[in-house]
Amino acid sequence: MPTDPQAYRPAAALLDLGPSFWDPVEAADFPDTRLRFRNQAAAREVGLDSLDDAEWVQAFGRFAPLPGTLPQPLALRYHGHQFRSYNPEIGDGRGFTFAQMRSRDGRLMDLGTKGSGQTPYSRFGDGRLTLKGGVREILATEMLEALNVPTSRTLSLIETGEELVRGDEPSPTRSAVLVRLSHGHIRIGTFQRLAYHQDADGMRALVRYVLERLYGEEADDPIRLLDHVVARTATLGARYMAAGFVHGVLNSDNINVTGESFDYGPWRFAATWDPAFTAAYFDHAGLYAFGRQPEAIHWDVMQLAASLRLVAESDPLIASLEGFAARYQAAIADAMLWRLGVVPREAAEDRALVQAVERALRSTGVPLDRFFFDVFGGGLPDGYGAEWEAVRGALAPYGPRKQRDHGYWQGAPCSMLIDEVEAIWAPIAAEDDWSALHAKVAAVRAMGEALA
Structure with a gap:
């Protein structure tokens, strides 16, 4: 269990809201728990990095209570508009919040699940998550974090040994339970x-x-x-x-x-x-x-x-x-200039630059990842032709916010297009080979270091 009391700061703030906001639930009793992914960097932020793999599986596959936090998992109650139609019959249907703690920067963080079993809001669902869905969430959160998008982080993925039937992918398929680290789970x-x-x-x-x-x-x-x-x-x-x-x-x-x-x-x-x-x-x-x-x-x-x-x-x-x-x-x-790797100037200049970039990208169909890789720091290569002259002119006064001295810039752009996602999943499905996933996560994190 957590060993550093300064890094691990448990909380139970959700209990202050009272029982009208949640339902106590229990996790499914899975036939197997095979650790597939642990995010040590995210765990370090909330003092959970000292767990060994056996403790990790107990906490995030069997949901043994973490010390000092929520005494049991809570399925949160909510409604919502789904494709603009109001639905009063939803809530946490295959997940729950089971722990809260303070991060190193003082924020209150939730540990929430996906695929942890049925709750009062599961309706006709089985409360489970496909292993492929878990892999896809790892890839999404890692890429978004690297690209400066505020996102939950995938803390853990554990394969659970069940066969699931789904209508939108080949079945039966493997099952998993995912734990996300998030700054709250309060929704509109x-x-x-x-x-x-x-x-x-x-x-x-x-x-x-x-x-x-x-x-x-x-x-x-x-x-x-x-x-x-x-x-x-x-x-x-x-x-x-x-x-x-x-x-x-x-x-x-x-x-x-x-x-x-x-x-x-x-x-x-x-x-x-x-x-x-x-x-x-x-x-x-x-x-x-x-x-x-x-x-x-x-x-x-x-x-x-x-x-x-x-x-x-x-x-x-x-x-x-x-x-x-x-x-x-x-x-x-701000977001586009960050991606371009340049220091902001006057608001009117910044808007004009962004508009020029959007127009050129839309009219030329240049791949996004290739463009942002090439232009980072403000230098538009000569290979970009006449249709890019407005961008070249708008970029001219801008200075780089960071030098291109990271090893990432010596290679090729890192992307996360659907064909790449399928290519990462294919060896997992066929041969239980996770090397492509681990290599992609490492490449994405290297890109994040180069951009940060």
Whole structure:
């Protein structure tokens, strides 16, 4: 168990909300527990890096309670809009929160699961996770972290020895349980549930919890909370765009009020700057297409504002919502300049540069990862022709924020396109060969070091 009391700082803040916010549950009793991935860097941030592999499996495969934190797993209650249709019958259906602790920087962190078994909200689901789904979540979170997107982190993946039947992939397929390290699991849908039930006292308690526990403010002001969420989610949307990432399912129950991305299902990275590119095969209308993600996130935040009307006046809520566009514009400039590897200048110059880059990427179809690799630091290579002259001119006054002296720049761009993801999974499925996954994680982390 954790051995460093200064690094391991357990908490149980969720209990302060009271039993109307969650249901006590138990993890499934899996037939096997084979450790497949442990994120030692993430574990170190919360003092769990000293666990040996046997202790790790007990904690994250059998869910033996960690000392000083929640006494048992809690399935959180929430509602949400799913593809713009309200659903009051959801909640943690194949996961739970089973521990909280402070990270080295003082943030309250949750350990949450995916694939840990059935809960009162499983409906007709089996509460399980495919091993492939777990591998995909490792790849998504590692890539997003490297590309400066606020994201949950995959802490652990343990194969559980069951055969699962799924309609959208070859079955039977292998099973797993995943543990994520996240800055809270409070969703916009958590607030929607309270508004649905007209629970004003619960709403005030949740506002206070989020401000005090997740934002570190001694306050209970719903307007202040909405301001925070508007700012954080505008930043999230901007960084998705700069990363070329498509979440796939930006329902209101998948938007964390800390602005941290999580819960990766049908995600994709776009090969080119294609606003119509979608990740989910079932998103027939392109509601959550690459270019519509900022709009989708804003719509979800509007549902938070509507829920907060239970305890706040409309006018200040509307005023806060109206700030989303300006915050997004500032955030997309920051995010794109970070990816370009240049130091920001005047706001008008920055906007003009970003617009020139977006236009050129869209019109030429140049691969995103290739472009950002080539241009990092502000130097557009000669091979980029006449259609790039506006970008070349806009870039000219900018200086590099970091030198290209990392070994990463001597190789090729690191990407995470769907064919690569399938190629990493194929040897695991066929031969239980995990070497491609480990090599990819190492390559992604090297890219993150070069960009950071």
